[in-house]
Amino acid sequence: MPAQILDGKQIAAAVREEVKQEVARLKEQGITPGLAVVLVGDDPASQVYVRNKHRACEEVGIYSVVHRLPGETTQAELLDLIKQLNNDSQIHGILVQLPLPPHIDEKTVIDTIALEKDVDGFSPANVGNLVIGDKCFYPCTPHGCMVLLDKTGIDPRGKKAVVVGRSNIVGKPMAMMLLARHATVTICHSRTANLAEECRQADILVAAVGKPEMITGDMIKEGAVVIDVGINRVGEKKLVGDVHFESAVQKAGWITPVPGGVGPMTIAMLLKNTVEAARR
Numbered sequence: 001m002p003a004q005i006l007d008g009k010q011i012a013a014a015v016r017e018e019v020k021q022e023v024a025r026l027k028e029q030g031i032t033p034g035l036a037v038v039l040v041g042d043d044p045a046s047q048v049y050v051r052n053k054h055r056a057c058e059e060v061g062i063y064s065v066v067h068r069l070p071g072e073t074t075q076a077e078l079l080d081l082i083k084q085l086n087n088d089s090q091i092h093g094i095l096v097q098l099p100l101p102p103h104i105d106e107k108t109v110i111d112t113i114a115l116e117k118d119v120d121g122f123s124p125a126n127v128g129n130l131v132i133g134d135k136c137f138y139p140c141t142p143h144g145c146m147v148l149l150d151k152t153g154i155d156p157r158g159k160k161a162v163v164v165g166r167s168n169i170v171g172k173p174m175a176m177m178l179l180a181r182h183a184t185v186t187i188c189h190s191r192t193a194n195l196a197e198e199c200r201q202a203d204i205l206v207a208a209v210g211k212p213e214m215i216t217g218d219m220i221k222e223g224a225v226v227i228d229v230g231i232n233r234v235g236e237k238k239l240v241g242d243v244h245f246e247s248a249v250q251k252a253g254w255i256t257p258v259p260g261g262v263g264p265m266t267i268a269m270l271l272k273n274t275v276e277a278a279r280r
């Protein structure tokens, strides 16, 4: 029997509705959650992401400001803007859209964002808190994956989870969040000796690789939950994930589509983190 679909679009809409209600409650107390998004340069994909984030904020009543800076902006100018936003009481969350132009050091920029406004959850202090299980902002994409599981009633406890990819923004925090929820976690990467064999052990398989359709049905355990984080553009228009959907859907028990799986959850979690920052 083909897998059931983990419908990110539908679940993200439900999360956005919850956020909208929370924003209304905060407004009654005189607090309007505010998000500042900073975009440097004119990368077309980043422009689309930033526009979507701004629109999503407006839809739920979050005050949102987009700072569009030219590609030649110096690191010092960018840091000055972040420091201003750190001190701006109308702004509860700050997001700097990555990637930044090569003359700007991403780490220095992320380190400058005040911890209590780091709604992307990328700063070292926030990541440290995530690892030790302290209060933190969960990075939006892995957080979205966890909410997909929760809202579908899939409990990671005691399950074998395999995360393919070890980036700081997806793979590593994903593994930590699954571990915190009592899964037994394996992290795979480009030097993993036998990737297919590792993947076949997974009750929950998360693909965050950035290689179109590289995880195929023969690498998936019968009935597994498959979460495809990948977004890869193939040709002019087509988007595909890191999982080969047509073969995987025949083996998995649950699977996320691309598009319409993890992508919409990422933005919903950004809204949730911004509201959480305002509440704190």
Ligand code: NDP
Residues within 6 Å of the ligand: 141, 164, 165, 166, 167, 168, 169, 170, 171, 188, 189, 190, 191, 192, 195, 208, 209, 210, 211, 229, 230, 231, 232, 242, 262, 263, 266
């Ligand atoms: P990165 O390029 O930072 O990391 C990719 C990871 O995959 C690395 O750890 C790399 O290993 C590993 N990898 C590469 N090739 C192989 C291989 N052949 N076998 C096993 N592992 C391999 O990517 P991101 O984590 O930033 O993103 C991953 C994907 O998720 C991309 O498609 C991206 O577009 C998408 N994405 C989607 C989001 C969403 O909202 N849905 C948000 C963020 C990302 P190594 O460390 O050894 O190099």
